[in-house]
Amino acid sequence: MSIPDPSRDPKIARMSRRGFFAKLAQGGIIAAVGLGAAAIAAAKSPRDRRDRQRYVWQIDPNKCTQCGLCRTSCVLKESAAKCVQDLAICGYCRICFGYLKPDMASATPEPGVANEMCPANAIVRKFVEPPYYEYTINERACVGCALCVDGCRRFGNGSLYLQIRHDRCLNCNECSIAAACPADAIARRPADDPYIIKSRMPERPEKT
Amino acid sequence: MTGIMRKLTSAFVLMTVLAAAGLAWGDFKFPPPDFTTGYQRAPVTTPAARAHWQELLDVALMTAAMGLSAWIAFRSRRRWMMTALSLASLAYFGFWRAGCICPIGAIQNVAQGIFDPGFTVPISMLAFFVLPLVAALFFGRIFCSGVCWLGAAQDFVLIRPVRLPMWLQRALGVIPWLYLAVSVLLAATGTMYLICRYDPFVPFFRMTGPWTMLAAGAAMLGLSTFVGRPYCRFLCPYGAILGLISRVSFKGVTITPAECINCNQCREACPFGAIEPSNTVKGAPK
Numbered sequence: 001m002s003i004p005d006p007s008r009d010p011k012i013a014r015m016s017r018r019g020f021f022a023k024l025a026q027g028g029i030i031a032a033v034g035l036g037a038a039a040i041a042a043a044k045s046p047r048d049r050r051d052r053q054r055y056v057w058q059i060d061p062n063k064c065t066q067c068g069l070c071r072t073s074c075v076l077k078e079s080a081a082k083c084v085q086d087l088a089i090c091g092y093c094r095i096c097f098g099y100l101k102p103d104m105a106s107a108t109p110e111p112g113v114a115n116e117m118c119p120a121n122a123i124v125r126k127f128v129e130p131p132y133y134e135y136t137i138n139e140r141a142c143v144g145c146a147l148c149v150d151g152c153r154r155f156g157n158g159s160l161y162l163q164i165r166h167d168r169c170l171n172c173n174e175c176s177i178a179a180a181c182p183a184d185a186i187a188r189r190p191a192d193d194p195y196i197i198k199s200r201m202p203e204r205p206e207k208t
Numbered sequence: 209m210t211g212i213m214r215k216l217t218s219a220f221v222l223m224t225v226l227a228a229a230g231l232a233w234g235d236f237k238f239p240p241p242d243f244t245t246g247y248q249r250a251p252v253t254t255p256a257a258r259a260h261w262q263e264l265l266d267v268a269l270m271t272a273a274m275g276l277s278a279w280i281a282f283r284s285r286r287r288w289m290m291t292a293l294s295l296a297s298l299a300y301f302g303f304w305r306a307g308c309i310c311p312i313g314a315i316q317n318v319a320q321g322i323f324d325p326g327f328t329v330p331i332s333m334l335a336f337f338v339l340p341l342v343a344a345l346f347f348g349r350i351f352c353s354g355v356c357w358l359g360a361a362q363d364f365v366l367i368r369p370v371r372l373p374m375w376l377q378r379a380l381g382v383i384p385w386l387y388l389a390v391s392v393l394l395a396a397t398g399t400m401y402l403i404c405r406y407d408p409f410v411p412f413f414r415m416t417g418p419w420t421m422l423a424a425g426a427a428m429l430g431l432s433t434f435v436g437r438p439y440c441r442f443l444c445p446y447g448a449i450l451g452l453i454s455r456v457s458f459k460g461v462t463i464t465p466a467e468c469i470n471c472n473q474c475r476e477a478c479p480f481g482a483i484e485p486s487n488t489v490k491g492a493p494k
Binding site for chain 1: 457
């Protein structure tokens with residue numbers, strides 16, 4: 001490295017070997033960038049509008065196994081995965097197994113913090129009309145543990161399920177919940193359609 | 209007694225069969241009720257993701273920052289300006305944007321986009337990947353010097369730089385290429401984004417993360433107090449590509465030719481071992 005190169009002396013050679021290869025490489029890189037851009041433009045322009053879109057992460061509720069890792073794996077202190085309540089497919093059960101612990105639900109149908117499934121007291125129960133009760137999620141309290149999701153899927157309609165909330169999600173390039181998920185339930189979705197709403201899925205007709 | 213039991217059993221079997229049939233038809237265990245009191249069901253709320261224009265704003269900001277970096281490196285030549293620029297970049301891209309869109313991670317998106325036909329790379333991500341490379345072809349590594357928030361984080365904790373022997377620098381300089389190869393392989397196969405998962409600085413930008421990564425980041429920052437930019441020089445896979453391109457860049461930073469007296473003090477002072485004797489450097493004063 002420290003030995004002087006005689007060919008670099010301007011009296012001997014106008015362009016050094018190194019300079020020649022540098023010019024060659026410059027031309028090569030410009031050509032490669034140009035060709036690459038042209039190839040990408042040709043491959044993706046008219047057929048696929050999604051090349052201009054971004055992707056966001058989302059949980060597929062049909063693949064989710066309610067393992068509870070969404071609560072702990074997110075890089076955020078408060079996980080971006082929260083429970084949502086799809087009221088269009090909710091049965092409005094008086095005894096909700098997403099709301100009450102199974103044994104408590106059979107013994108004491110009336111609510112009480114000790115009997116509730118949610119560790120964060122995030123499910124709000126409201127009387128609608130006999131015999132129906134509305135259950136909604138207090139999203140600020142929800143920790144994304146999926147305990148209610150499990151109860152609702154086992155015994156009810158499955159109207160409670162986890163979704164990544166995009167006002168909270170940092171949209172990491174490598175979602176750490178997706179990396180931890182045992183069921184591969186978290187995948188990228190186009191950012192213009194960022195949620196999976198169960199009642200809008202074809203096999204679940206919406207009831208209004 | 210047995211008659212009642214049999215009736216109950218058959219009724220149970222019938223109910224089970226009906227229930228199974230109901231499930232098979234796609235009905236609900238508890239059909240959503242029709243309300244008589246005019247109760248309206250609220251739809252599922254869907255808070256929007258970050259808007260596309262915000263991503264484009266990031267691209268515009270980074271382009272502007274690189275332009276400024278090039279101007280500082282070649283025209284103004286003032287160290288405090290470069291420091292101020294990298295501080296601003298650290299504040300915005302590092303802490304405000306939580307380190308997540310970055311050219312280093314974009315390597316993996318581009319790799320997956322090339323090898324996986326179903327995966328498209330968003331235009332902003334592509335811009336983040338390509339712009340510093342194009343800039344490096346013209347001006348050298350101006351992205352690293354003034355814009356890169358990972359580099360800025362290391363620069364700000366550098367207290368007492370130690371000059372590493374050349375053989376060690378050469379040996380450790382191989383690691384980025386290996387890291388690049390492995391991470392491109394893992395991204396192209398859709399296995400994982402290695403660079404992002406083991407980014408030592410991103411937990412600090414987010415102020416949270418797994419304790420192992422926080423510990424690794426703390427170790428890296430501790431190392432940065434006496435070794436100049438250890439991540440950039442001995443790990444960063446994007447820096448490896450940039451270094452290759454900058455070797456053939458049109459312009460390179462030189463010692464102010466008119467003022468240089470060949471004292472070689474700068475060479476001793478450079479914390480990165482980047483200044484070589486003038487007779488070996490391309491474009492150096494003759």
